[in-house]
Amino acid sequence: MNKAFDAVIIGGGILGVSTAYELARAGMKNICVLERKYLASGSTGRCGGGFRQQWSTEANTTLAMASVKRLEGLEEELGYRTEFFQGGYLILAHTEEEEQQFAKNVAMQRSLGLEVNMVDPAEARKIVPFLNTELIRKATWCPKDGHINPFLLTQGYANAAKRLGVEIQLWTNVTGIMKKSNIFFVMTENGNTYQTPLLFNCAGGFSKGIGQMLNVDIPVDPYRHEILVTEPVERLWDPMVISFSVGLYARQEMSGGMVMGMGDPNEPVGTYVGSSMHFMYEMSQRFTRLFPKLDKLRIVRQWAGLYEMTADAQPILGPVDEVDNFIQASGFSGHGLMLAPAVSQLLAKYVIKGEKCPEIDSLNVKRLYNLKNVEKEKSVV
Amino acid sequence: MKIICRCQDVTEDEIIAAIRQGATTIDEIRRLVRAGMGSCQGRTCRRLVAQIISRELKTPPAEIYPPTFRPPNRPVAFELINAELERHSSENGEKE
Ligand SMILES: Cc1cc2nc3c(=O)[nH]c(=O)nc-3n(C[C@H](O)[C@H](O)[C@H](O)COP(=O)(O)OP(=O)(O)OC[C@H]3O[C@@H](n4cnc5c(N)ncnc54)[C@H](O)[C@@H]3O)c2cc1C
Numbered sequence: 306m307n308k309a310f311d312a313v314i315i316g317g318g319i320l321g322v323s324t325a326y327e328l329a330r331a332g333m334k335n336i337c338v339l340e341r342k343y344l345a346s347g348s349t350g351r352c353g354g355g356f357r358q359q360w361s362t363e364a365n366t367t368l369a370m371a372s373v374k375r376l377e378g379l380e381e382e383l384g385y386r387t388e389f390f391q392g393g394y395l396i397l398a399h400t401e402e403e404e405q406q407f408a409k410n411v412a413m414q415r416s417l418g419l420e421v422n423m424v425d426p427a428e429a430r431k432i433v434p435f436l437n438t439e440l441i442r443k444a445t446w447c448p449k450d451g452h453i454n455p456f457l458l459t460q461g462y463a464n465a466a467k468r469l470g471v472e473i474q475l476w477t478n479v480t481g482i483m484k485k486s487n488i489f490f491v492m493t494e495n496g497n498t499y500q501t502p503l504l505f506n507c508a509g510g511f512s513k514g515i516g517q518m519l520n521v522d523i524p525v526d527p528y529r530h531e532i533l534v535t536e537p538v539e540r541l542w543d544p545m546v547i548s549f550s551v552g553l554y555a556r557q558e559m560s561g562g563m564v565m566g567m568g569d570p571n572e573p574v575g576t577y578v579g580s581s582m583h584f585m586y587e588m589s590q591r592f593t594r595l596f597p598k599l600d601k602l603r604i605v606r607q608w609a610g611l612y613e614m615t616a617d618a619q620p621i622l623g624p625v626d627e628v629d630n631f632i633q634a635s636g637f638s639g640h641g642l643m644l645a646p647a648v649s650q651l652l653a654k655y656v657i658k659g660e661k662c663p664e665i666d667s668l669n670v671k672r673l674y675n676l677k678n679v680e681k682e683k684s685v686v
Numbered sequence: 687m688k689i690i691c692r693c694q695d696v697t698e699d700e701i702i703a704a705i706r707q708g709a710t711t712i713d714e715i716r717r718l719v720r721a722g723m724g725s726c727q728g729r730t731c732r733r734l735v736a737q738i739i740s741r742e743l744k745t746p747p748a749e750i751y752p753p754t755f756r757p758p759n760r761p762v763a764f765e766l767i768n769a770e771l772e773r774h775s776s777e778n779g780e781k782e
């Protein structure tokens with residue numbers, strides 16, 4: 306089979322479907338999403354569901370703020386319930402160094418118009434009960450951060466995109482790409498070829514491989530990131546809590562389970578997403594250090610997904626120099642769910658109207674070819 | 687109204703609605719409507735969900751993409767894990 310489209314998007318995660326939807330909403334016809342397995346089967350369906358605007362770089366903060374604004378009216382627009390909930394984010398400062406860095410972050414974030422404050426341990430404990438305040442010096446609090454159900458958000462975008470005529474091909478693995486006189490020929494494992502003048506790389510942890518198919522260097526490295534959920538309990542708190550020093554984040558699902566995960570600096574590069582005992586032990590220790598009274602919570606499930614890391618922990622957006630009309634949206638470095646609503650809109654504006662914005666410029670892949678000039682995002686768990 | 691997942695109160699109609707939205711696997715149904723996310727982690731409802739998919743999509747049960755099994759085998763409390771860790775480290779400490 307050989308089919309022609311005006312745009313082809315590789316990847317049926319949150320970036321792929323939101324971009325398809327925004328393109329269609331902006332009036333583009335004939336869009337196709339190619340997904341190797343099923344929707345949200347990659348990082349998206351494995352993620353923690355948090356969205357926060359408290360970042361250390363201006364680019365991440367600006368994109369996250371635009372996303373939250375977009376999310377605020379999105380359920381209505383998509384006609385789909387996503388469990389969007391602004392329960393806030395509480396970020397814990399344990400050391401003097403963290404306190405100073407956070408004060409800088411807050412000043413920058415406030416200058417961009419974000420409602421965010423430094424609070425003392427007693428206040429922090431009012432926001433998140435059971436917190437072991439002996440371990441903290443200060444915390445930053447933004448009540449307009451929150452969390453959302455990643456499957457429902459993906460499905461909501463996908464359903465709306467389909468209503469606008471977008472084709473979503475599941476179980477379709479892209480194995481090769483060729484470009485000839487301005488047309489991409491996207492070849493799949495099941496023997497089909499999709500032709501298009503405009504190609505998007507939204508392949509998450511696999512976007513480097515998609516770049517290689519066109520001989521373009523997309524420096525995104527996949528790392529396993531593990532996460533677990535406890536049995537549902539009564540409502541304990543609304544926000545997501547993050548500690549970079551202890552190394553964890555935790556939030557309570559709408560259905561009551563406590564979801565928590567952590568970064569592991571010893572994790573090697575690779576696409577393995579099995580679960581480890583090490584994580585279960587380590588998470589248990591860390592969580593109960595911060596919340597000693599909650600040691601009776603029972604884990605029901607643990608799993609893992611890929612963090613798609615770039616050298617500066619910021620995404621790769623927009624065009625590449627080597628190949629025209631090959632648009633990137635990857636390397637979200639563990640925060641792609643929360644950036645997708647804004648990024649998809651900016652990319653649609655860029656390809657349809659040629660409107661550029663500072664983030665599409667500053668987050669071009671080129672910056673990663675010369676690491677001397679990159680400013681690294683510090684607020685990553 | 688027929689309840690398929692007793693842990694999470696998910697009805698047959700909700701599962702059929704998820705299939706109509708394009709779900710073809712047990713994992714997708716778990717994610718969309720929470721069937722299989724309860725404390726038994728799908729041990730009771732998994733087969734029933736597979737039967738519904740098979741019936742609705744007219745695919746033989748053997749061709750339904752197998753669900754992912756997630757540890758632990760049964761719910762385990764943090765305090766137990768911590769106690770086990772402590773026991774391990776004190777036992778290892780004695781040997782040294
Ligand atoms: C445990 C964990 C917790 C996280 N917590 C958060 C959080 O709280 N908040 C947040 O914002 N982010 C979080 N993230 C990060 C977030 O999940 C990702 O940044 C985001 O989902 C990226 O979306 P994506 O669409 O780019 O990638 P993906 O969801 O990975 O989608 C890429 C898709 O491309 C498909 N694909 C790959 N190669 C091919 C091919 N050759 N042909 C066809 N299809 C292909 C894959 O199957 C996949 O479905 C977390 C991640 C993990 C793992």
Ligand code: FES
Pocket residue numbers: 690691692693694721722723724725726727728729730731732
């Ligand atoms: S019956 Fe469905 S999870 Fe237990």
